[in-house]
Amino acid sequence: MVFSTLKQEKPVLIEAPGKAQKVVIWLHGLGADGHDFEEIVPHLSLPEQHGIRFIFPHAPISPVTINGGMQMHSWYDIRSENLLEDVDAAGVRVSCYRVFELIENQIKEGITASNIYLAGFSQGGLVALNAALSGQYSLGGVIALSTYCPMAEQFYLHRDMPILMLHGEQDPVVPIHIAEASRDAIQKGGYQVEWHSFDMQHQVCAEELVQIGEWLQART
Template structure:
């Protein structure tokens, strides 16, 4: 069992789920953050949505204030971000336990999507790209890859069939779009397939983006 507290939502509660989405919130939010989006995705397939809570830790760049965070941010400016990479790996392992639990419950790895916003997107990136399973998809919203040394060439070479959707706001002042594009360039260097969508928004989610996410998920769960 995972050490993370989770909230589980079914889009069609009376039907057996054919797949699952593990959706991670951003810095300072909690597992309720993306629950309202579930019905907006308009998925006809029955899907189990798992929303984990990040642990409460002191965040260095916020003067050590305790908040829900997937890892500590030690320093950041326009050119550089320094993060606690060990904290990233620890929470990737916690998410791996959630994936194992879903598979043990009968949901195939190929029907499990990793999704996350901002810090949650970071954990989703590393979880899906490092996973021993061939997951159903990777959804990254307003996020980036802060430490490429955490990924090996071998891991990346085994993810060429992984469906990836990356969305970002062109006016994002928190995670600048240049950071997101650097992550995309890294995916390109290993010939990974992906969809890249930009929206005229800041560090948030918009309606058109939700529509695109729903359409993308339908393709995965309908296979």
């Protein structure tokens, strides 16, 4: 399944030291771009020869309703503050297709699906969860940061896939009760979720990056 008609900016690429054995495709949040998480790699405390290629794609620029129709990098439209019920499902699907194409490109380069991981922050986390748990490939796992998942009841594939969810306890953008409800819905579907919360808002913190690094090392 290839979606070559979906034009994209070239992703930011951080090549693995030595030969790439694993790949992490990391999706940014609303209004950011692929450079947003580019500098986190050294802070994951990975071994010097970790063998992980990091890919940071850019969301397309499109109008976002909740921001007055402003054009910005966005994986899908956000129409209201009702995050769990007012969902741009079509926009999420299109972004999942973009992720599927990135996955297929890595498979063509010799990386097996089980050695590909999706990660995402906020909007990017929602797309990462949907792409990982509804796509045809059984990936190595998915990391969802400061996000939510309104379509969890639709997931039925890859129930053995490792899922790491991380959230800020004072998050004003995606309140933690929304994230917890999403976690519970995913677990209700038969998935195992590793959950951690941190004393922070809608952001990342050093402790969280260490947690992500340890999680990746346990699977490399």
